[in-house]
Amino acid sequence: DTGLEVDALNGNPGVYSARYAGEPVNIENNILKLLNELKTTDNRKARFKTSICLNLNGNQFLFDGICKGEILRSKQGEKGFGYDPIFKPEGSKLSFAEMSSEEKKKISHRGLAITKLITFLSKLS
Secondary structure: OEEEEEHHHOOOEEOOHHHOOOOOOOHHHHHHHHHHHOOOOOOOEEEEEEEEEEEEOOEEEEEEEEEEEEEOOOOOOOOOOOOHHHEEEOOOOOOHHHOOHHHHHHHOHHHHHHHHHHHHHHHHO
16 A cells, blocks of 8 residues: 655555545545645655565565655656655755656665565565
8 A cells, every 4th residue: 555644744644645635536636635734834844655465375464665855846847647746855956756666666665675575575485
């Protein structure tokens, strides 16, 4: 599972990221709602968090990936999906939506969690 946690919103939208603006799911509405809620704050710190759970022979293994960054004031870029146009990772000058898939994979929450899972699985054989 993946969620976007925003400090100024006490960790929201979190697990409700996909449906932040309600049903039916509409990412444009989610982005507009988030930007509107942050309109009056300078605290734009946020993080994407992914958790992958593997159930192997009755044992559970959890692999987390976290990408810290900030919420931009407007959309930047056309690539990616979801909140990518308004999320800029720490240390980057680009939003996720401005990065190539290879650039994003190296630093994204999903990429980090999947790398941990692959490392774990490679040690099993």
